[in-house]
Amino acid sequence: MGLVINQRADEIDFGQLLVQLDIVTGGEAIRLPPRAGRVKVMRGGPVETGRGFVLHSADYGANDSTVRIADDVCLTATIDILRAIARGAGPARAMLALGYAGWSSGQLENEILANGWLTCPADADLIFDADLGGKYDRALAKLGVHAGMLSSDAGHA
Secondary structure, eight states: OOOOOOOOOOOOOOOHHHHHHHHSSSHHTTTHHHHHHOOOOEEOOOHHHHHEEEEOOOTTOOOOTTTETTTEEEEEHHHHHHHHHHTOOOOOEEEEEEEEOOOOHHHHHHEEEHOOOOOOOOOOOHOOOGGGHHHHHHHHHHTTOOOOOOOOOOOOO
């Protein structure tokens, strides 16, 4: 599975989502802690768009439900993290992805071997950067690639 991290879900913000999930009441949503106000809601992918995944800094962890992605990036997919964020006790940095992208067994590996994907290590500064429009170019720059150098044709030398 994968999560899209540069496409905002414009139809809902984090406070509205907390109200819809009955984590806070409508009036409380206006008085969320500052950290909660910074949480972006993203379109994580086309599969199960009603399901949420929180990518967050490693300063928060739930025993059996947090997965470490990198040294400073974790993933939690339970409602407890949303409650913690609403109370001001959640992670310092977080984004909520609604939905995910999915592949069948071996499919993603084959697509990578066919040069269908460029990959780089997880980077917390890139993941949590508020400049959504610049993420694509910054990710390419981490690989030493400029978007103008990309081609739809691929080959193996």
